[in-house]
Amino acid sequence: MGWKKVQYYQNVIAVLFSICLHLSWADRTFTKVYEPVSSTAACFKRLNGTHEIGCTSSSRGDVGVLHLVEDEASLQWVLKEGPHSPYIVLLYPEYFTREHILQFQDSGRVNGVLMLKEKGNNSTSLTSFSTESSCPNQGFGIYNTSSSKQCQKWNAPGNHLLLENLDFPIFFIYNDTESQKLLNCFETFNRPINGSAREWPLCASQLRSFMLAAINTPTCLRRSSVFSMNPGASRVCDPLGDQNIVASLFPKNASETYENNSVIVIAARMDGASLFDDINPSADSSISGLVSLLSIMKHLGNVREELRNGQTQSALKNVYFMLFNGEAFGYIGSSRIVYDMTQANFPFNLTSIRYFIELNQVSASSNSNKNATYFIHQSELSQSKELTDLLQKTGLDSNVNMSVVTSKNEMGLPPSSLQTFLREKADLTGVVITNHEEEYRNKFYNGIFDDKEKIGFVYGDKSVFSVQQNIAGLSAAVANSVIELLLASATGSSAPPPQVSPDLGTVDELLHCYLESANCSIFRELHGQNQMTKAYATYVGITRAPNSMSQVTSLVVSSYLGSIVENITKEDECWKLQKDKGYYWMNGSCYDTILINTTEAKSPAFLVDNYDWASGKYSTWTESVWQTLSVRIFIKPSLLHEILTLVSGVVMLVVSFVVVAKVNEKAELIFPTRADALVC
């Protein structure tokens, strides 16, 4: 009986002990070893018809000893002298040059690169940083190897790294606390003392950004369509693309066709690009043109009724607004629209276009001495004197100088969506309005640092010299020119043509929405409250993934160019008519959005049967699929230490087997049986 009580108490103690263990603070071993680094953006892999570009790690991640490269000595340490290769290089943007990255690749001693933000708080110390090539979209415009003129170096600081194939991972750390973590780890463990290397253990890092696709687009698409039990499991790459937004000022009957030279097209690009995932502010590269075009839409939408009378007598029947997506990657959006036009899959074709006005990079600065200057580039064969004269006149009224770039300028037309239209119709009358006469003024084109600070945007700054004022002035000038063109042949009307004045408030708010925070008043009115604290990403993304930026932009266009349906005041009545009449409930009213459409912005290369992938005719860009993107740091012991740990573990295993075997042999002596105990 005493034995049973002992047993009972033993069981109680065992249960209590295990409960205590569960409640106590327990952790997995790996969390004690690795420190994750968050707020990272990875360089990922893209593929085109013939090549792959970008970065990839090995499937388990690449490990290297951290080393900060900030001068020539530390560069040589990593490339030649340091005894602890392979290294993971930490550097600031000044050192992220083509020469250095290729040196890292060639040396074979670098397993990855971590780029930090600019050193110190002075964010204007970096003078240029562009990973795009020096002639963006070379080969997709009118200047390629077969034409007489070559593509010029518009983007002079471009180091072409966006289009290189690198075999190590690159991450960008955009949070100061996380950067400090890395720098502290380096200082404490790795920084050489008096030029001599430190001893193990050292601070090391593991970068994981394994990309599944390889070789080129046709190969990865073929591999994606392999049969697999789990649908979608074999996908390794996706085509880039999203939607274009096409809107018109006046309605068009489905049956009527436009005569030659009866349509004005005003266009801009709305997508951005950069080397790193999810960071593409694109302030000057695309947002400036987008906001300008939205402001023009608002102006013309406001005076639409007054224009309608004159429009019936004019040769110009309609104004179409086009926002292209995917332009940064071989003019995906505009080439698709041109293709649709040639396939008669579009409301009008190329011969109907009288004027094509494109707004390219249009953030400009001015000061008390002079107004901002915009430059009008023309295609060689275009006859646009009437338009350029008008633009110069209306520009002065809005306090912006419009300067026409003459044909003496050797550089030709800057990379622009107009070039895809010119490829099909070389004598199209087109102008591209930019803030640069020759080389780009924007030294951060298509890069991660092309942000609001670089264009000098301060939200709420309504001074006469602010970037908001200049963009608003440009938009008003273009809108007024279009108004005059539409009413030029209006006879019998005594009223003077309506004039619009720069809409500073709208431009200011739109720039805030697209550059600072998507939780702004304009967006909130259109689609309700959201959780965004920063701006929407401008990257075009893949065709299968929704793109928030283009979706909200189409809502903005609908609110500017759509007309409010007066007699519908209830939301559900409005939604009932969405399919038939294109009604959309926004901002407390029912809008007729029949004039606003979205067209698929997917490259014709993916639609044409038996497309020759090496031809370079259409954009063939796809993006690789990836699984995890992570960075973590840890203290790494020397190889000897690691081997010793493993060997001692094995020895412990063998010893434990021996001990248990021995104890088992003598078990009767060590653990008496019940009968003996009871005898006591």
Next chain:
Amino acid sequence: MNLSKQKNERKLFLCQRYFYAGFAFLPFVWAINAVWFYKEAFMTPPFAEQQDIKKYVIRSGLGAILWATALIAWNIVFQTNRVAWGETGDDLSFVIPQGRP
């Protein structure tokens, strides 16, 4: 089964059966046949059926070696040329590696 305790007719019967079975694209059966009956065919004192068993063992062995060379040769050719063969190479692969050519 302990082969040395079997009757000689049984041994011949087994060896012959294995030899014929190997023709169904089963080179490993030939290899087993050759190894298993090697001692009986060449190292035990002669008996009546030993001549036939020797014949079968030699033929099985040759067949196994032929298959082995053919498979090794194909393996080498495939591994070295899979990437160069592009689409054909992918069609011949059951598991296509990710992230590399």
